[in-house]
Amino acid sequence: MRRRLLDGVFSGWAAACAALGLALVVGVVGLVLVRAAPAVSLELVLAPSQGAGAEGGLRYQLLGTLVLAAMALAVCTPLATALALLQTTFLPPGAARALGVALACWNGLPSVALGIFGFALFTQELGWGKSWLAGGVVLGMLITPTAAGALAARIQAIPARLIESARGLGLTRSQVAWAVQLRLGARGLVAGLLLGLARAVGETAPILFTAAVFSGATLPRGIVESPILALPYHIFVLAQDLPSPEARERLWAAALLLLGVVACFAAIALRLRLGDREEGQHAG
Amino acid sequence: MARRPIDATQWTAFGLGGLAGAFFVGLVGLFVWQSLPVFRHEGLGYLTGTVWSFRHQRFGALPMIYGTLAVSGLALTLAAPVGLGAAIFTSEYLSPRWRLPVKGAIELLAGVPSVVYGLLGAVVLREVMVDVLAPFEPLSGDTLATAGVLLAVMILPTAVSLADDALSGVPKDLKRAARGLGLSHAQTIRAATLPIALPGIAAALVLALGRALGETIAIFLVIGRQDGQWPERLLSLAPLTGAGQTLTTKLGGAETHIAYRDPLHWAAIAGLVVILLALSVGISVLGSMLAKRGPR
Numbered sequence A: 001m002r003r004r005l006l007d008g009v010f011s012g013w014a015a016a017c018a019a020l021g022l023a024l025v026v027g028v029v030g031l032v033l034v035r036a037a038p039a040v041s042l043e044l045v046l047a048p049s050q051g052a053g054a055e056g057g058l059r060y061q062l063l064g065t066l067v068l069a070a071m072a073l074a075v076c077t078p079l080a081t082a083l084a085l086l087q088t089t090f091l092p093p094g095a096a097r098a099l100g101v102a103l104a105c106w107n108g109l110p111s112v113a114l115g116i117f118g119f120a121l122f123t124q125e126l127g128w129g130k131s132w133l134a135g136g137v138v139l140g141m142l143i144t145p146t147a148a149g150a151l152a153a154r155i156q157a158i159p160a161r162l163i164e165s166a167r168g169l170g171l172t173r174s175q176v177a178w179a180v181q182l183r184l185g186a187r188g189l190v191a192g193l194l195l196g197l198a199r200a201v202g203e204t205a206p207i208l209f210t211a212a213v214f215s216g217a218t219l220p221r222g223i224v225e226s227p228i229l230a231l232p233y234h235i236f237v238l239a240q241d242l243p244s245p246e247a248r249e250r251l252w253a254a255a256l257l258l259l260g261v262v263a264c265f266a267a268i269a270l271r272l273r274l275g276d277r278e279e280g281q282h283a284g
Numbered sequence B: 001m002a003r004r005p006i007d008a009t010q011w012t013a014f015g016l017g018g019l020a021g022a023f024f025v026g027l028v029g030l031f032v033w034q035s036l037p038v039f040r041h042e043g044l045g046y047l048t049g050t051v052w053s054f055r056h057q058r059f060g061a062l063p064m065i066y067g068t069l070a071v072s073g074l075a076l077t078l079a080a081p082v083g084l085g086a087a088i089f090t091s092e093y094l095s096p097r098w099r100l101p102v103k104g105a106i107e108l109l110a111g112v113p114s115v116v117y118g119l120l121g122a123v124v125l126r127e128v129m130v131d132v133l134a135p136f137e138p139l140s141g142d143t144l145a146t147a148g149v150l151l152a153v154m155i156l157p158t159a160v161s162l163a164d165d166a167l168s169g170v171p172k173d174l175k176r177a178a179r180g181l182g183l184s185h186a187q188t189i190r191a192a193t194l195p196i197a198l199p200g201i202a203a204a205l206v207l208a209l210g211r212a213l214g215e216t217i218a219i220f221l222v223i224g225r226q227d228g229q230w231p232e233r234l235l236s237l238a239p240l241t242g243a244g245q246t247l248t249t250k251l252g253g254a255e256t257h258i259a260y261r262d263p264l265h266w267a268a269i270a271g272l273v274v275i276l277l278a279l280s281v282g283i284s285v286l287g288s289m290l291a292k293r294g295p296r
Helices: A004-040 A044-048 A059-090 A095-110 A110-126 A132-158 A160-168 A173-200 A229-239 A244-281 B007-042 B062-093 B096-111 B114-132 B144-169 B172-181 B183-212 B248-251 B255-259 B263-292
Strands: none
Touching: A004 A044, A004 A244, A004 B062, A004 B096, A004 B144, A004 B172, A004 B183, A044 A059, A044 A244, A059 A095, A059 A132, A059 A173, A059 A229, A059 A244, A059 B007, A095 A132, A095 A244, A095 B007, A095 B183, A095 B263, A110 B007, A110 B183, A110 B248, A110 B255, A110 B263, A132 A173, A160 A173, A173 A244, A173 B007, A229 A244, A229 B114, A244 B096, A244 B114, B062 B096, B062 B144, B062 B183, B062 B248, B062 B263, B096 B144, B114 B144, B144 B183, B172 B183, B183 B263, B248 B263, B255 B263
16 A cells, blocks of 8 residues: 555656656747747848847848858868767777767867857957857857767667678778768768757857847958857847837747747758668668 | 778868867867966965955956856756656656657757747746745845756756666666566666666766756846855855856856956956866766766
């Protein structure tokens, strides 16, 4: 009898915790949706903003966020590919393990530290001022361990016999890397990159001192003193000094738009990952 | 195996890897190097001083270290039992068909950008906290406790996801053996599954803590950013109901921008980054060590 009661309490607690987790998801997304609903329109995406976010849309904030994402992608792709190949293929086991720990530390770096590093290096020492390029590079650095980890995991899942038979055909280690590891790992890399981008587009701290301004910028025309608007920074500034009710709807709409961009990247990554799993089942 | 000469592909990979390594080492080295003046100026007082005033050239980081530990500690205290419970539910009570969708849904919380959490905190949670903390008569909803609660929600998915991985990794035959001894499902979880998964669960909580330590933007908007908040009694909970400052919220503020002109002031800012990096690297290394000790 006592045992039954204890078991019931235990499973009840576990279920309640999971229910709380799900309720938080519904609450967070639902709240943003409900508050943003009155301001949702096509104008929101197409028109440039006016009057400190009180009127108009979010055209350049959205474009700016996408420019930063593209730059981050350009920086991250070669680095992540190289690091994953080093970890899985080119380095001896001991060094590969050390690289793994280093990547875990890198992944745990607070994004504000990366942002301040970018500020000291690009904005000040190299004299770029606030520049979209500095922000993109910092964001690329931020997501490199995520993408490298995804590619490395995919490469490690490749059956050893494929690599061995390629080696047996007389291919060099590098030729095998291109023909087997990178060919079969490509989807993992793309999924990792998209997951990284889903994180990068929502980050504020790395672009705070390096790239973003609240108003007065459109698309980049150069590198030095070429700041950019971005959705997360727009929300961050307005959330510090909460505006009038109508403007607040637009602020929530900006949050919804940002969630939408994040969800797009994450959804494609998830699809690729699920596709991978099915492919693995067929192969196995 | 005969050593082949290193070809273009390997040169490129090692070159890019070296570049990434240089970036990583450069980041740590730059902050350590640039923080030296403040240690020369303040000595160990930099870590133990409670006054921070750049006009008077006094830099004591202790209140911010306290703020970081208090806020992350509160977040972990709130998130750990809920995260563990949810992970037990998804890994032990749900069928494989339901496990991934439910786990995935909770993981969605990790995808929400921190600035959106900040907005929710500033608009919704602050008001809730004013009511909850009413007996303590807080000056506003901007408190360390508000930041801790917000952070707890943000690190929950990390805790659930990694703890679920650890629990699911426990070999099935061990669970069957425990059931065969006549233990109920819940007893099996308590007597066999949880102890075996303990290193992995600890790693999950440590990594969740690491996420809390480094979070900036969300708590920036709800913590009040009040310098010099050093509690009279260290273990008292009262300071949590007041405004405060963490290492990250200090670094995210306008002072970082201003500080660059003055080497000593910048050194004080760089020193905060060094403390933050030391905490975060320590946590990451501890987390990977714990994760390695999990069941195979």
